Amino acid sequence: MIYQLYPQVAHPYRYELNKDMHIAAAHFIPHEAAGSCANVHGHTYVVNVTVAxxxxxxxxxxxxxxxxKKLIHGKLDHTLLNDHTDWFDRHDPNRFPTTEVVARTIYETIQRYLDTLPHKPKCLQVFVRETPTSYVIYRPKVGER
Incomplete structure (x- = not known):
């Protein structure tokens, strides 16, 4: 297995945890400007979540x-992302299943879970690699963590 190093976030916390996942999923971007990405196609996404x-x-x-893994891989692996209407929407560009929105939605899902824990860890970033040459990093703005 090849181990990937991800961009790091400077933070004041004692502990930092990173979880990698591979998610095989299909999607399409419901907009004419998406070109061939408007057609159903699949990726093996590489996802890294940083919690501190x-x-x-x-x-x-x-x-x-x-x-x-249960929150993210358990929901998305071997699915059509567009079918997850609680996460994605075919009419709102801020909720199309682009890599940017996938990364943000993974962050939101994880942070909602972390907010239920008594020791209140924080999700610092979500890295989503869609192809060997293309990836997105989502980080909340300072003050949102």
């Missing part, structure tokens, strides 16, 4: 890796 915090939970984890 100062405190560990009662199990000694910042976050359980399995929970992160």
């Amino acid at each position: 915090g100062d405190e560990l939970d009662e199990s000694g984890f910042l976050v359980n890796f399995q929970m992160l």
